[in-house]
Amino acid sequence: MAALGLTYARLCAGLNFTRVCNGLAGRHTGLLMHLTRSASGMTIAQIDEEVAKLLQLKAQIGGDDGKHVFVLKTPKGTRDYNPKQMAIREKVFNTIISCFKRHGAETIDTPVFELKETLTGKYGEDSKLIYDLKDQGGELLSLRYDLTVPFARYLAMNKITNIKRYHIAKVYRRDNPAMTRGRYREFYQCDFDIAGQYDPMIPDAECLRIVYEILSELELGDFRIKVNDRRILDGMFAVCGVPDDKFRTICSSVDKLDKMPWEEVKNEIVKEKGLPEEVADQIGEYVNMQAGGMELAEQLLQDPKLSKSKAACAGLTDIKLLFSFLQLFKVTDKVVFDLSLARGLDYYTGVIYEAILTQAGVAPIPTPQEANGSAGGDDGPVSVGSVAGGGRYDGLVGMFDPKGRKVPCVGVSIGIERIFSIMEQKAETSAEKVRTTETQVMVASAQKNLLEERLKLTSELWEGGIKAEVMYKRNPKLLSQLQHCEDTGIPLVAILGEQELCDGVVKLRNVATREEVDVSRADLVEEIKRRTLQS
Numbered sequence: 119m120a121a122l123g124l125t126y127a128r129l130c131a132g133l134n135f136t137r138v139c140n141g142l143a144g145r146h147t148g149l150l151m152h153l154t155r156s157a158s159g160m161t162i163a164q165i166d167e168e169v170a171k172l173l174q175l176k177a178q179i180g181g182d183d184g185k186h187v188f189v190l191k192t193p194k195g196t197r198d199y200n201p202k203q204m205a206i207r208e209k210v211f212n213t214i215i216s217c218f219k220r221h222g223a224e225t226i227d228t229p230v231f232e233l234k235e236t237l238t239g240k241y242g243e244d245s246k247l248i249y250d251l252k253d254q255g256g257e258l259l260s261l262r263y264d265l266t267v268p269f270a271r272y273l274a275m276n277k278i279t280n281i282k283r284y285h286i287a288k289v290y291r292r293d294n295p296a297m298t299r300g301r302y303r304e305f306y307q308c309d310f311d312i313a314g315q316y317d318p319m320i321p322d323a324e325c326l327r328i329v330y331e332i333l334s335e336l337e338l339g340d341f342r343i344k345v346n347d348r349r350i351l352d353g354m355f356a357v358c359g360v361p362d363d364k365f366r367t368i369c370s371s372v373d374k375l376d377k378m379p380w381e382e383v384k385n386e387i388v389k390e391k392g393l394p395e396e397v398a399d400q401i402g403e404y405v406n407m408q409a410g411g412m413e414l415a416e417q418l419l420q421d422p423k424l425s426k427s428k429a430a431c432a433g434l435t436d437i438k439l440l441f442s443f444l445q446l447f448k449v450t451d452k453v454v455f456d457l458s459l460a461r462g463l464d465y466y467t468g469v470i471y472e473a474i475l476t477q478a479g480v481a482p483i484p485t486p487q488e489a490n491g492s493a494g495g496d497d498g499p500v501s502v503g504s505v506a507g508g509g510r511y512d513g514l515v516g517m518f519d520p521k522g523r524k525v526p527c528v529g530v531s532i533g534i535e536r537i538f539s540i541m542e543q544k545a546e547t548s549a550e551k552v553r554t555t556e557t558q559v560m561v562a563s564a565q566k567n568l569l570e571e572r573l574k575l576t577s578e579l580w581e582g583g584i585k586a587e588v589m590y591k592r593n594p595k596l597l598s599q600l601q602h603c604e605d606t607g608i609p610l611v612a613i614l615g616e617q618e619l620c621d622g623v624v625k626l627r628n629v630a631t632r633e634e635v636d637v638s639r640a641d642l643v644e645e646i647k648r649r650t651l652q653s
Contacts, residue, residue, distance in 0.1 A: 195295035195303025201554035206541050207534075210336065211286065214308050214532055217331050218284040221324065223310055225284050228268040234258040240267050240514070242464045243370045247291045261290035265309045266465070266511065266529065273313055274518035279525050280314035286534075302535055311529030313515070319436055322469045322510060323443035325530045329473050329506045330449040332532060338505070338540055343452055343473045344409070346459040347437055348466045348509070350418075353430025354457070357423040358400035360393065366464055367391055372405060373460035376474065376503060380406060409456040412441040433468070440469060461509060469528070470509030475540070505533045553607040558650045559626075560608050561588045562599035564615040569593070571614050575624065575639075579612070582643035586612075603629045610646060 174189055192198060237248055237260050249261040262268050265285045286308045295302055310328055312321040326343060333341045355365050371386050380402055387398045415437040424430045437455055444450045461470045508530030516524035545552050561576045569592045579586040589599055603611055613625040623636040626645065637645045
């Protein structure tokens with residue numbers, strides 16, 4: 119009750135209770151009275167949500183002086199990024215793009231919105247999370263939910279049968295955001311896909327190698343890559359007695375095993391989705407098997423029930439082949455065959471995989487919105503969960519092709535927002551300073567009336583390809599210029615004075631060691647390149 123009283127006091131103080139009641143229309147006053155009467159039965163989060171609504175109403179009717187007052191917040195499930203956060207993000211992007219290019223991928227781009235019919239029916243139970251747009255002149259449009267379905271549409275539309283591509287862009291999901299766990303409504307996806315008719319499991323193994331390389335290079339901590347096959351899941355459901363028309367919905371339930379214990383998933387399968395309890399128990403025997411590798415696939419091929427399913431046997435044979443290639447790629451220490459992995463998207467047809475971090479979470483760093491209770495984030499330690507996922511989807515392109523021609527595809531999506539959440543928190547706890555610019559040298563002066571000379575030298579450095587800055591003051595103090603370099607991490611200072619101008623040299627100062635040397639003006643560009651390349 120103490121917390122409730124504090125929240126209500128904040129409500130009254132923030133709204134200027136009397137003025138707001140006098141200014142609101144009858145239905146708005148009714149909302150306030152409803153909140154007052156029912157507050158005792160509400161949680162703090164619910165009260166904060168109602169407070170946010172009333173604050174927006176206050177903004178609509180204006181402040182005390184009659185002017186419109188803007189609600190200064192980002193929409194729920196979104197965030198701003200400051201220069202430090204963007205520097206960290208750029209480093210992560212560069213690591214990922216470098217890996218994609220190392221494996222021979224080219225890049226494409228597609229519109230941020232698609233025809234609604236393009237996206238409909240591709241995401242199973244998650245289709246309800248698609249953002250639909252208002253009719254804009256006869257076309258029903260939706261914001262893209264992922265990059266895979268637009269990629270399949272792109273292949274079918276352009277009659278492309280072979281491509282290895284990567285695509286990094288924003289996608290949108292009308293999800294319940296959990297900001298501290300890196301789950302947003304607007305976020306980036308980093309996708310790598312191989313389209314084309316190739317021998318089994320070779321492209322699939324390369325996708326897993328890519329996940330291994332990226333997570334290792336980013337040094338996020340220990341990780342595991344779970345592998346399964348949709349055909350094994352379908353065969354398992356069939357031999358356990360699941361009706362064909364319930365395969366996908368049961369698959370969506372099994373997909374929650376990384377977030378819920380089996381008993382809760384079983385309860386959903388039985389009570390919400392109508393499966394007999396004995397069928398659910400048979401599914402439980404399989405999905406609770408200890409994760410393994412090639413030996414588990416061999417064991418399941420001898421299973422009396424599962425061996426009767428042609429689909430399951432085909433999937434298990436491919437899993438064995440996949441692990442033989444993964445041994446050659448030297449990644450089997452991080453990859454496990456796990457029957458509980460389902461991945462709920464409808465378009466997967468073969469191998470599926472998901473990478474998870476296995477380390478303990480770290481304390482969350484709330485965004486400004488979460489700090490004031492308006493972003494819907496949850497408390498507790500960060501539990502990032504999956505940081506990459508993907509699989510084979512051989513039928514998706516054929517759904518768009520007028521003649522139904524299939525283009526086999528396999529790919530992986532890197533969960534950049536979740537990775538970024540971890541990287542940002544590691545930066546917060548580290549003593550290492552994050553540079554937000556790439557400036558190599560600051561052009562400074564030790565005396566007055568040298569603005570023109572500083573600008574001339576800065577121009578020369580720019581022309582030489584050097585990243586240089588100059589202070590926007592006519593006569594800045596040398597100490598202020600040096601302090602700016604300390605604060606922003608600029609490694610070098612090119613100092614001009616009357617004597618240096620007479621001698622045709624520039625005094626080049628190392629900010630970290632404070633060592634100074636005279637460098638010929640003609641050699642300055644090369645000397646700066648040499649020194650910054652070494653660092």
